[in-house]
Amino acid sequence: MSKAETDGAITTTQPVKFYQVGSFAVGNRLVDPSLRTVQADAARTNAITSGHRACQGCGEALGARYVLDAAMRATGGKLVAVNATGCLEVFTTPYPETSWQLPWLHSLFGNAASVATGVAAALEVQGRNDVRVIAQAGDGGTVDIGFGCLSGMFERNDDVLFVCYDNEAYMNTGVQRSGATPPAARTATTEAVGREPGNPFDQGKNLPRLAMAHGIRYVATATVADLHDLEAKVERAMDFRGARYLHLLVPCPLGWSSAPADTIRIARLAKESGLFPVFEAVDGEVTAASGIRRLVPVEEYLRLQGRFRHLFDSSGAVARTDIVARLQKLADANVERFGLLQPEVT
Amino acid sequence: MLSQLEGSRAVAGAVVCCRPQVVCAYPITPQTHIVEAIGASVKSRQLKHCRFINVESEFAAMSVAIGASATGARAYTATASQGLLFMIEAVYNAAGLGLPVVMTLANRAIGAPINIWNDHSDAMAVRDSGWVMLFAEDNQTATDLHVQAFRLAEELSLPVMVCMDGYVLTHATERVDVPTQEQVDAFLPPYKPRQVLDPADPVSIGAMVGPEAFTEVRYLAHAKQLQALERIGEVAGEFAEGFGRHSGGLVSTYHVEDAEVVIVALGSVLGTIKDATDELRANGARVGVVGITSFRPFPLDALREAIGDARKVVVVERAFSAGFGGVLSTDVGLAISDAKARLSTVVAGLGGRAVTEAGLIGVFEDALGDRLEALRFLDLDKDVVDRELARMAGTRRSGPSAENVLRDLGTVASGAL
Numbered sequence: 060m061s062k063a064e065t066d067g068a069i070t071t072t073q074p075v076k077f078y079q080v081g082s083f084a085v086g087n088r089l090v091d092p093s094l095r096t097v098q099a100d101a102a103r104t105n106a107i108t109s110g111h112r113a114c115q116g117c118g119e120a121l122g123a124r125y126v127l128d129a130a131m132r133a134t135g136g137k138l139v140a141v142n143a144t145g146c147l148e149v150f151t152t153p154y155p156e157t158s159w160q161l162p163w164l165h166s167l168f169g170n171a172a173s174v175a176t177g178v179a180a181a182l183e184v185q186g187r188n189d190v191r192v193i194a195q196a197g198d199g200g201t202v203d204i205g206f207g208c209l210s211g212m213f214e215r216n217d218d219v220l221f222v223c224y225d226n227e228a229y230m231n232t233g234v235q236r237s238g239a240t241p242p243a244a245r246t247a248t249t250e251a252v253g254r255e256p257g258n259p260f261d262q263g264k265n266l267p268r269l270a271m272a273h274g275i276r277y278v279a280t281a282t283v284a285d286l287h288d289l290e291a292k293v294e295r296a297m298d299f300r301g302a303r304y305l306h307l308l309v310p311c312p313l314g315w316s317s318a319p320a321d322t323i324r325i326a327r328l329a330k331e332s333g334l335f336p337v338f339e340a341v342d343g344e345v346t347a348a349s350g351i352r353r354l355v356p357v358e359e360y361l362r363l364q365g366r367f368r369h370l371f372d373s374s375g376a377v378a379r380t381d382i383v384a385r386l387q388k389l390a391d392a393n394v395e396r397f398g399l400l401q402p403e404v405t
Numbered sequence: 406m407l408s409q410l411e412g413s414r415a416v417a418g419a420v421v422c423c424r425p426q427v428v429c430a431y432p433i434t435p436q437t438h439i440v441e442a443i444g445a446s447v448k449s450r451q452l453k454h455c456r457f458i459n460v461e462s463e464f465a466a467m468s469v470a471i472g473a474s475a476t477g478a479r480a481y482t483a484t485a486s487q488g489l490l491f492m493i494e495a496v497y498n499a500a501g502l503g504l505p506v507v508m509t510l511a512n513r514a515i516g517a518p519i520n521i522w523n524d525h526s527d528a529m530a531v532r533d534s535g536w537v538m539l540f541a542e543d544n545q546t547a548t549d550l551h552v553q554a555f556r557l558a559e560e561l562s563l564p565v566m567v568c569m570d571g572y573v574l575t576h577a578t579e580r581v582d583v584p585t586q587e588q589v590d591a592f593l594p595p596y597k598p599r600q601v602l603d604p605a606d607p608v609s610i611g612a613m614v615g616p617e618a619f620t621e622v623r624y625l626a627h628a629k630q631l632q633a634l635e636r637i638g639e640v641a642g643e644f645a646e647g648f649g650r651h652s653g654g655l656v657s658t659y660h661v662e663d664a665e666v667v668i669v670a671l672g673s674v675l676g677t678i679k680d681a682t683d684e685l686r687a688n689g690a691r692v693g694v695v696g697i698t699s700f701r702p703f704p705l706d707a708l709r710e711a712i713g714d715a716r717k718v719v720v721v722e723r724a725f726s727a728g729f730g731g732v733l734s735t736d737v738g739l740a741i742s743d744a745k746a747r748l749s750t751v752v753a754g755l756g757g758r759a760v761t762e763a764g765l766i767g768v769f770e771d772a773l774g775d776r777l778e779a780l781r782f783l784d785l786d787k788d789v790v791d792r793e794l795a796r797m798a799g800t801r802r803s804g805p806s807a808e809n810v811l812r813d814l815g816t817v818a819s820g821a822l
Contacts, residue, residue, distance in 0.1 A: 136604055137604045138604060139476070139602045139604065141472065142611075148612075148613070149613060152609060152612030152613050153612050153613035153614060153615060154609075154612045154613065154614050154618070157609035157612060159607065159609045160607060161604065161607050162602040162603055162604055162606075162607040162608060162609075162610075163602075163607070163608075163609045163610065164472070164475050164602055164609075164610045164611055165609075165610070165611035165612060166468060166471050166472070166495070166498050166502070166611055167468070167494055167495060167498055169464070169494075170464060170465065170468035170471075170495060173460065173464070173465040173468030173469050173472065174468050174469070174471050174472035174475075175472060176458065176460075176465075176468075176469050176472060177427060177429075177468065177469035177470060177471060177472020177473035177474070177475075177476070177478075177480070178472040178473065178475065178476045178602060179472075180426075180427045180456040180458060180469065180472075180473055180478070181426065181427055181456075181472065181473040181474075181476035181477060181478035181480075182476060183456060184426040184427065184454050184455060184456050184478060185426070185476075185477065185478065190604055207461060207462055207464070207465070208461070208462075208464070208465050208468060210461065211460055211461030211462070211465050214461070215458070215459070215460075
């Protein structure tokens with residue numbers, strides 16, 4: 060029995076299935092190699108090799124490998140990664156072991172963007188412009204404690220791609236609320252008690268839009284559910300010079316109290332419900348949004364996660380229709396704002 | 406080359422000659438003139454192959470320096486006071502990572518109450534951070550110490566902080582022999598990092614270390630400081646050969662040979678103490694001075710030797726630990742723990758209060774006459790303090806003490822009358 064099941068969330072046991080055809084297929088030997096993902100390539104870098112200590116079903120571990128392998132391909136292996144403190148830093152080390160197959164530097168929780176600025180500056184003065192820099196952090200290290208340094212890096216247009224692996228709370232310290240935690244979600248500091256259980260509404264930071272407001276060249280959002288989309292965005296980001304931002308939704312089975320096997324499914328539902336809009340923006344303007352293929356009500360997304368179980372009764376029916384309606388309104392607003400039901404703009 | 410110029414400009418000139426590759430700047434008084442001058446050198450291409458980065462905070466300044474240094478670039482920044490406190494997490498991190506960043510600390514008091522003038526509270530707050538901390542007595546020393554700092558830092562893979570008194574040195578215009586590019590190039594080889602971020606040879610830097618090795622890793626930081634204890638004197642000697650003047654070393658002495666009373670101090674106050682010594686020596690008093698240039702590593706042996714057989718040691722400090730007393734005094738006390746000398750702490754010059762020759766002569770005379778207490782606050786207005794203490798005892802809502810004290814002193818804000 061999974062943790063989610065013991066906690067009362069509704070999960071369905073299903074056999075693991077890969078998409079063999081269509082745009083979600085990671086790599087079909089029958090299709091042209093250029094259409095396959097980096098992950099389908101046996102010669103991929105494996106920037107984070109196996110043997111690390113991430114939880115089963117960790118969205119961040121998948122996301123970081125997808126991003127870095129794609130970036131390694133885009134840069135011919137000439138890449139340096141700077142990491143904020145957090146799960147990703149902890150589960151890929153400690154000394155003397157390391158999963159990192161590229162030069163990697165961890166300094167502090169809140170300074171990854173600034174450290175990356177220093178790395179990029181050093182490379183530039185050394186005439187090594189061929190070596191590119193990625194900074195990476197969780198949502199806490201991005202939207203909260205790291206935001207000052209990140210905003211400075213954006214504003215100066217330093218040549219860094221900053222990747223936020225957003226699992227919507229401080230998971231490494233035991234699931235506390237961050238500025239990226241969604242309304243109504245239970246965390247250890249926004250317990251599911253009281254009249255409005257979970258995280259309050261009308262709070263939080265929309266980092267992709269804040270990044271766009273800095274006028275940086277490239278901003279994109281993605282989920283771990285769509286590898287082709289994610290890899291294309293990483294590749295595109297590496298085509299630009301200057302500050303770039305990629306915001307990647309990475310479900311966390313531990314913090315979201317969801318079944319490890321549901322990580323990809325939940326990430327896909329986040330997008331298909333409209334709660335997590337997937338788009339890209341160049342020079343501060345949205346240039347493309349990934350349309351919703353099959354619109355689902357938000358409860359389909361929420362129901363799989365124990366952090367929202369206070370919104371449902373034991374049969375899985377919506378108990379707090381008022382709160383679910385408010386969340387649906389947020390999803391609808393995203394659908395409207397980004398035109399997610401329109402034919403895809405590319 | 407001899408020039409008449411501001412201390413900050415002299416230091417900037419020396420730093421430029423050291424060919425830093427990444428310089429981070431965030432404004433805080435009184436260090437701003439240093440980075441301004443370096444920025445102008447970068448912009449005018451006098452200093453080539455250098456990125457000058459205007460960052461958004463001191464925390465970012467040290468973080469950028471960390472990234473640059475870990476990528477093999479020579480990195481420099483400067484700060485003071487609140488700025489140092491704001492970057493303190495990164496200050497410790499640079500030392501832990503063994504990155505040879507060089508930073509100027511233009512010593513300034515820490516608030517509240519906010520105060521932009523000189524004391525050493527900022528330096529004392531990072532005493533245990535793992536940085537080598539060198540204190541300059543005058544602007545010539547401040548200038549020369551920066552050249553030595555890069556050499557030491559890069560040899561030992563340790564960050565080095567050069568402390569110079571805010572305003573008293575940073576804003577004082579005096580004669581300084583600024584090193585030439587040729588001299589510095591002959592003295593300071595290019596930076597060869599011990600570890601570097603390079604795709605050709607990927608390493609992981611800054612990973613977690615658990616209880617099984619943390620003590621050993623921390624001890625290695627101590628071992629490197631002990632190596633610095635050896636190298637600081639040697640580097641000063643090599644500097645003297647190349648530049649024709651002595652600067653740096655662990656400690657400096659003045660008339661200590663037969664001294665009964667020795668004052669120990671850090672920084673620019675040493676000049677005034679030497680003047681007081683001259684005055685008293687002219688009247689036959691056996692007094693002397695020991696200046697500590699290397700505060701970390703702390704030169705226990707050199708200090709013990711310099712103090713010699715003095716029967717009274719007075720530590721004049723521009724900082725103190727509330728609820729305890731002198732900070733530097735604790736270290737000095739350890740150095741003389743086997744000697745018979747008695748130790749007194751004189752806290753002086755806080756928040757820019759002038760430390761006068763007359764005041765120091767009084768300290769020497771009281772020490773000679775065995776009238777000096779274990780802890781004295783020089784020129785403390787006890788009446789004003791007592792009045793405020795009485796007010797606080799009598800009224801719960803007694804208001805901001807700083808304002809009350811100023812009212813008692815009759816100080817009126819400009820424009821109020």
